Amino acid sequence: MSRKKIFNGKRLKAARTYRGKTIDVLAKEANINKKDILAFEEDKYKPVVENELKISNTLNFPREYFFQHDDIKVIVESTHIRPESPIPRVEEISYKEKLVMTHRVVSVIEEYIKFPEMKIADDLSKYDDMEELATKVRRNWGLGDGPIGNMLSLLESNGIIVSGLNVDKRGALSFTQKQSVERNSRYLVSLGNDKKSATIRNYDLAYELGYIVSTEIGMSSKNFSKDEFACAFLLPKETFFEDLANVNEINDYVELKKKWIAPISAMILRAYQLEVINYKKYMYLMREMEKQGWLKKEPLDENIKATSPALLKKSVEMLIDNKVMTREGLVETVADSGISLYAEDIEMLLGLKEGMLSPKVNNKKNNVTKVNFKNRK
Structure with a gap:
């Protein structure tokens, strides 16, 4: 038996939070009394159809989203x-x-x-x-x-x-x-x-x-130095120690940065942690960085480009390329699991190219054949 469609106040709060809006802001933008919005979120009473549409349009969520429940908790x-x-x-x-x-x-x-x-x-x-x-x-x-x-x-x-x-x-x-x-x-x-x-x-x-x-x-995170760990992880003691042998002035660290792909400030801190330089030298190098404006923007930062997250993007491409589902079918499959979202939101969440999942003009629902790729490498 299918569950009766009832407006879900928790979904309203989640959507409002997702869009970064306070109750006051949503009330103003949707032209709904903020006391009513609070009541909707607390499931004290349900919005009329007109207010449902206002909420849906203002938050840019499909209307169906507000009638679904969290199958995936x-x-x-x-x-x-x-x-x-x-x-x-x-x-x-x-x-x-x-x-x-x-x-x-x-x-x-x-x-x-x-x-x-x-x-x-x-x-x-x-x-x-x-x-x-x-x-x-x-x-x-x-x-x-x-x-x-x-x-x-x-x-x-x-x-x-x-x-x-x-x-x-x-x-x-x-x-x-x-x-x-x-x-x-x-x-x-x-x-x-x-x-x-x-x-x-x-x-x-x-x-x-x-x-x-x-x-x-x-x-406790408060009692754990993430900076110290980051330096130790990126710049291993033995090998980095050897590379510091010929490093003395601030410009020497620029050359070292090319090899270790780590910030100069981190390498200076690591040199101090390893007792290659004393506190006086550490402070001198940091003042030099400040003088040259390197605390805000270091040399080579624009030259050594980072790659983008690939895991989620490649997983979607794999589903589509192997014809497990179409682009529109992926949006529908997500909706069928209780998460009705517009294609652009799924693209943003998964790091996909803008427009990749945008539906084409097609009134027929895509039939998705489920294939288990769990053993596929």
């Missing part, structure tokens, strides 16, 4: 947003909601394609020092002691989903959520506005990996 176990984030609180909440929505859509795709299983390291301990933690993760991921050219692909290949939904948002910083669906946990990382620089992106993702490691060992 995502539980947010923890969230890490940097305290220095300049983003207004309402936008932060919006980002969180979009990352939850991303996981819901991913869960639909996972019915067809098996993503890499998440693995960090099973021998981590809160009693390990930072060098040990960084080394254990490197060893578990089959890395040597050299530079990591692409942190993004490294995380994706080890079961961590990376989203680029905030890359073009001015002031946005990277952040991470640990989410679970049916008790299966997964980490999702949202990139910040890193100017698409490989060096900045590598460091930001190593920083977020530090948060993930702290969560895995059961240590």
Whole structure:
């Protein structure tokens, strides 16, 4: 028996949060009394059809979305947003909601394609020092002691989903959520506005990996230096120590940056951590960076370009190329799972090219044949 279609107040709150709107803003834009909107969200009473349409149009969600229920329940176990984030609180909440929505859509795709299983390291301990933690993760991921050219692909290949939904948002910083669906946990990382620089992106993702490691060992994020972990992970002690032998002045670090694909500021901090330079030298180098304007924009940042998240994009391309479903069929399949979204939102959440899923003029519903790709490599 099909469930009777009743307006779902929780969906209204989720959609409003997703769009980064307060109740006051939505009330003004939709021309609905804010007390009524609050009542709708709390399911005290239901909106009339006219108000349903106003809400749908203002929030740019299909009307069907507000009558659906969460067949895919995502539980947010923890969230890490940097305290220095300049983003207004309402936008932060919006980002969180979009990352939850991303996981819901991913869960639909996972019915067809098996993503890499998440693995960090099973021998981590809160009693390990930072060098040990960084080394254990490197060893578990089959890395040597050299530079990591692409942190993004490294995380994706080890079961961590990376989203680029905030890359073009001015002031946005990277952040991470640990989410679970049916008790299966997964980490999702949202990139910040890193100017698409490989060096900045590598460091930001190593920083977020530090948060993930702290969560895995059961240590409070406040008591765990993500900066120290990022430096230890990107710049292994033995090999980086050797490269510092001929480095003295600030310009020497520019050459080193080409090899290690890491920010100069991080390399200077690492040199201090390894006691290659003393505190006086460290402060001198940082003042030199400030004088040259490198604290805001380092040399080579624009020259060493970062790659974009590929895991979600390639999974969709695989479904379409193998004729598992059409572009329009993917949108319908997501809707059938209880998540009616417009194509442009799915494109944004999955990092797809704009217009890739936009429906063509076709009144016939696409018949989707389900194929199990879980054993496909």
